[in-house]
Amino acid sequence: MAQNGTIEDAKAHKFNPHFTQAVINATGPKATPRVRQLTTSLIQHLHDYARENELTVDEWMAGLDLLNEAGRMSDDRRNEGQLLCDIFGLETLVDEITYKLASDAQDEPTATAILGPFWRKDAPQKAMGDTIVSGIEGKGDRTYMHGTVTDFRTGKPVEGAVLDVWHTAPNGLYEQQDPGQPEMNLRGRFTTGKDGKYRFYCLRPVPYPIPYDGPAGKILQALDRHPYRPAHIHFILTAPGYKPIVTQIFDRNSKYIGDDAVFAVKESLIVDFKPFEGDPNAEFELPYDFKMATFEDAKKHSVAGATEVSGAV
Amino acid sequence: MAQNGTIEDAKAHKFNPHFTQAVINATGPKATPRVRQLTTSLIQHLHDYARENELTVDEWMAGLDLLNEAGRMSDDRRNEGQLLCDIFGLETLVDEITYKLASDAQDEPTATAILGPFWRKDAPQKAMGDTIVSGIEGKGDRTYMHGTVTDFRTGKPVEGAVLDVWHTAPNGLYEQQDPGQPEMNLRGRFTTGKDGKYRFYCLRPVPYPIPYDGPAGKILQALDRHPYRPAHIHFILTAPGYKPIVTQIFDRNSKYIGDDAVFAVKESLIVDFKPFEGDPNAEFELPYDFKMATFEDAKKHSVAGATEVSGAV
Structure with a gap:
């Protein structure tokens, strides 16, 4: 039968x-x-x-060819399959589902946003106050970013929090996409002391197109969509006993702030870069505080079965 | 906003x-x-x-890793993305949708079945009556397959029909999976003359497992499913003015005939291998006639927008 x-x-x-x-x-x-x-x-x-x-068989085969091509392009420097998911909003949606933290109310942890395909493990450990900029002196708007990492429930500073930060160069490329940048440029990890405070120098980021030389680009073109992301800085925060936070913050004045090609913008993650006086090393200041939840507290805010961030812990 | x-x-x-x-x-x-x-x-x-x-993010990432891995494994000898679709029945379904030919009624063309990931273009052109077996003499049940290619509506023979045939070796492997087999073993193309008749020697095929050393295998294992296909022979038929047919025929006495790992079996495609007397070159005989439809006639049996078989024409 x-x-x-x-x-x-x-x-x-x-x-x-x-x-x-x-x-x-x-x-x-x-x-x-x-x-x-x-x-x-x-x-x-x-x-x-x-x-x-x-x-039809032809349409299925065309989709399958795109998926196989995406896999072939993917390695430790590029994840084209992830990019395909991102342009369909899937990573943002599973992020919402997994963390289900209701954005920006005062008593809640920092909202999450997608990891994106450009995070690299083993970004250099830096001393507090260092810059993550190297090899591209004189380009971009230098920015002094600082703030405090606190426990969202008690308001107390979190000691030993590791802030892993990465963003694009002024040409719109992450260092692993760009042979002209030093290895691990515009990436760094900073560990808080007892006061929970952090500070470092970076650049004010710029909007950039996601890579469109592969299947994701073909689909965006077929959909008559632009490939740009608004200017943003990526973070992963980890701390002993606390639930990791994967997030991005977005420049309020950036083009594409309401029209992100990968749908990651949340209102609570939009920030203001302020003109900065009195520091010869920075034209802008960016104060920003992070609120972390203990695993126990985080459970109350997460869906059942939510697990840790893949690869980030 | x-x-x-x-x-x-x-x-x-x-x-x-x-x-x-x-x-x-x-x-x-x-x-x-x-x-x-x-x-x-x-x-x-x-x-x-x-x-x-x-x-969750972890579950999505696990699925994404499988898709990227499938793409990386795929080349002109292996299509792992296609195999992933096949174990979820998707190729059989789009085949049904595209051709929508209601199986085995007398007045209808030969039913279609999935192409599968092992077809190769440029299989050797053979003279009518040749064998497609090489380099594995003495193994397998030798079979004499023959029949007529006719127009399903008029019943007249189709001249110039090219029958492209391929099947596995007795060890369950297609030649491109198996360094021990000669290039293009168990593949061949035969062109009909005015009488529409064809004949060639092959082997009686055996059930075999689809490759399970990649993502498809991981999924089958997680689903507690076996990877076997019932014994079958693949065909693509093309002829000037006629709609190509991609199909498989299945051995009625084969294990897994009711339990194909890729869900391709149709009743009208089940055949009987008969013991064959009087030919020192074959232990079995397999008579089988193919019925082709002109493009015009095929339209009446197909869904709107159905297109040609990708890569097969």
């Missing part, structure tokens, strides 16, 4: 009405409940998508 | 109720109607999938 149902069944409906259930039923008894749930739902959505849109 | 809606909106629903529409709305006016339809539906299904299952 074939799996695909009888001729009578197939003729009674536009497409074989038993096929999707047959594929779902192939799952064996030893699959975990979560794996079973995620794949059953995936099969249902994939098949519904194909039927609702009467997806 | 950020894209992600206000705090009030977010609190009124479990997740931001405006987010999916914001992503869909980013599509520009120059996108074609079909691209707009396919991506709007894709965004809606992706987001619904994430929300319905409360997909």
Whole structure:
């Protein structure tokens, strides 16, 4: 007996009405409940998508070619598959689902935003007050960023918090995209002391296009969409006993602030760069405080089953 | 104004109720109607999938890693992305949608089945009556396959039909998977003359596992599913003025005939290998006729917008 149902069944409906259930039923008894749930739902959505849109073999193959091409382009310097998800808003959505922290109310931790494909592990450890800028002197608006990392519930400073920061150069490229920049330029890690304070020099970032020489670019072009992100700085905050925070802050005056190609902007993460007097090393000041939640407190704000940030801890 | 809606909106629903529409709305006016339809539906299904299952960042990342890995493994000898689709039944479904030919009624063309990831272009041109077996003498059940290619409507023979055939070796491997086999072993192309008849020697195929050393294998394992396909022979038929047919025929007595790992079996494609007397070159006989439809006739049986088989013509 074939799996695909009888001729009578197939003729009674536009497409074989038993096929999707047959594929779902192939799952064996030893699959975990979560794996079973995620794949059953995936099969249902994939098949519904194909039927609702009467997806042809050629169209499916074209999509498949893009996915394979994205995988081939991906390595430790570039994650094209992630970029594909990002232009469809999927990373922002799973970030919202996982953390489910209701943005910017006073008594809540710092909101999260997507990791993006340009984070690198092992960014250099820096001394407090150092600059993360190297090899591009004289370019960009120099900025003095500083603030305090506090416990969102008690308001007390968090000691030993590691702030991992990265942003693009004035040419719109991250260092791993740009052979002209020194290794690990515009990246650094800073560890807070007892006062929870941090400070460092960086640049005021600029808007930039996400890489559009691969499948993501092809899709943006087909969708008549621009590839730009508003100016932003990326952070991962980790501290002993605290839930890691993956976030970005956005320059209020940046172009594309209401039109991010990867849909990551949240109102609570929009900041103001202020003209800075009296420091020969910086034209702008950026004060910003981070609020972290202990794992225990974070649980009250997260959905059931939320797990740690992949690769960030 | 950020894209992600206000705090009030977010609190009124479990997740931001405006987010999916914001992503869909980013599509520009120059996108074609079909691209707009396919991506709007894709965004809606992706987001619904994430929300319905409360997909976490870790789970999304795990899926993404599998997709990138599949792309990296794919080249002209292996298409792991296609294999991923196949184990979820997607290729069989788009095949059904594209061709929508109601299987085995007498007055209809030969049913289609998935191309699978092992077809190679430029299989050797053979003379009618040749064998496609080389370098593995003495292994496998030798089979004499023959039949006629006819026009499904008129019943007349089709001249100049090219039958492109491929199947696995007795060890369950296609030649491009197996350094021990001669290049293009168990592949060949045969062109019919005026009588529309074809004949060649091959082997009676065996069930085999799809490759499970990559992402598809990991998923099958997590789903507690076996990786086996029932014994089958692949064909692509092309002929001037006729719609190409991509299909497979399946051995009725094969294990897994009701339980194909990629869900490709259709009743009308199940065949009987018969013991063959009087030919020292074959232990089995396999008579099989193919019925092709002209492009004009095929239109009446296909969904609107169905296109040619990608890469097969």
